[in-house]
Amino acid sequence: MLGKLAFSGxxxxxxxxxxxxxxxxxxxAFAGAAAAEISFNGDARxxxxxxxxxxxxxxxxxxxxxAASQELDNGLTFGGSVRFxxxxxxxxxxxxxxxxxxxxxxxxxxxxxLYFGDYEFSAVxxxxxxxxxxxxxxxxxxxxxxxxxxxNYGNVAVSVSTPISSTTGNDNASESQLxxxxxxxxxxxxxxxxxxxxQGEGDDDYFAEAALGxxxxxxxxxxxxxxxxxxxxxxxxxxxxTDYKVAGTTQSSLGLTATYPLGPVALTGWVIFEDGDVSDAxxxxxxxxxxVAYAANGFSISADYGERLANNLSIGGRDARLAVExxxxxxxxxxxxxxxxxxxxxxxGSGEAYYVGGTYDLGAxxxxxxxxxxxxxxxxxxxxxxxxGAPAYQNGATIEVSFKF
Numbered sequence: 001m002l003g004k005l006a007f008s009g010x011x012x013x014x015x016x017x018x019x020x021x022x023x024x025x026x027x028x029a030f031a032g033a034a035a036a037e038i039s040f041n042g043d044a045r046x047x048x049x050x051x052x053x054x055x056x057x058x059x060x061x062x063x064x065x066x067a068a069s070q071e072l073d074n075g076l077t078f079g080g081s082v083r084f085x086x087x088x089x090x091x092x093x094x095x096x097x098x099x100x101x102x103x104x105x106x107x108x109x110x111x112x113x114l115y116f117g118d119y120e121f122s123a124v125x126x127x128x129x130x131x132x133x134x135x136x137x138x139x140x141x142x143x144x145x146x147x148x149x150x151x152n153y154g155n156v157a158v159s160v161s162t163p164i165s166s167t168t169g170n171d172n173a174s175e176s177q178l179x180x181x182x183x184x185x186x187x188x189x190x191x192x193x194x195x196x197x198x199q200g201e202g203d204d205d206y207f208a209e210a211a212l213g214x215x216x217x218x219x220x221x222x223x224x225x226x227x228x229x230x231x232x233x234x235x236x237x238x239x240x241x242t243d244y245k246v247a248g249t250t251q252s253s254l255g256l257t258a259t260y261p262l263g264p265v266a267l268t269g270w271v272i273f274e275d276g277d278v279s280d281a282x283x284x285x286x287x288x289x290x291x292v293a294y295a296a297n298g299f300s301i302s303a304d305y306g307e308r309l310a311n312n313l314s315i316g317g318r319d320a321r322l323a324v325e326x327x328x329x330x331x332x333x334x335x336x337x338x339x340x341x342x343x344x345x346x347x348x349g350s351g352e353a354y355y356v357g358g359t360y361d362l363g364a365x366x367x368x369x370x371x372x373x374x375x376x377x378x379x380x381x382x383x384x385x386x387x388x389g390a391p392a393y394q395n396g397a398t399i400e401v402s403f404k405f
Contacts, residue, residue, distance in 0.1 A: 051396020142213025
């Protein structure tokens, strides 16, 4: 009997201790969650446009971003962020998370980290071009989910990534598909900085089945870029070569660019030698350009002219572009902008565009925008889309109030 009572007491004491341990664990977890850094921000806008393709008429939007991070006991930091598109042009969005803006990361301080979500691909993120080279068209993240790892050791930075899809179109819908491996490495040698970028050939199943954006391609690309400062000028030499998987053609670009500052004026020039199937088809291989920019006392203006190989594999062509753009900050919350752009392309189309506009700071994160842009419809996206000029104004007349919180 005494043994039973003793055993019962031990059981009661064990249950009591278990509850204490569980409560302690819960409090520890809650304290850890409370210590996490959590931030909220968002933006809203209401506007009217009389011409734009996407926002013809009244348009409105409300978005909220949530980000959180927590330092772990082993020196790592885990975190992530996501965006809620609550209202877009009058439609209340699906209450599910908008995973097009999902980011997760596990970082080890300055040593690097592991990343998943809407992160840029390694090659294009590290690449430094020398002018508008044709053969350095690395894929850009455009809605695809990226799996990426970065390692930093001294002055050497290495990154590997691939787009990833969870729907491959086969019988096993949960099987993930790795789309295209990217590799990039950068370092410095004295006064020189060096970047190597590689994009592997795209996976056939991924490019056939995954929902892809417009900025990703299955081509194999290799690039090497070296930059330095010489006699006050920033100089860069870059080489890139592309094997076009679908067309079965190749193209290489060798570019040299230099920028020299003269007080508030910056002079830039570049020259590119193209070699391969695309440039051979048009019998032109040398392209060049120059830019003059001035900025002082709230006033800025730039003139940019360049000729490049047209982005059309089936035809090719010389593409000449001119942009004269400027702005003035009045210092009282008003910022004015204006610009003129033109394009003369043998194979893609020619046209002109101009814009005027300005913003007024209403305070507390609110801004009023008034703009007008007139862009031709024959320039295949360079002038005719809803991002005209450096301010990316919508085509037509626009009045918009936006707010950031």
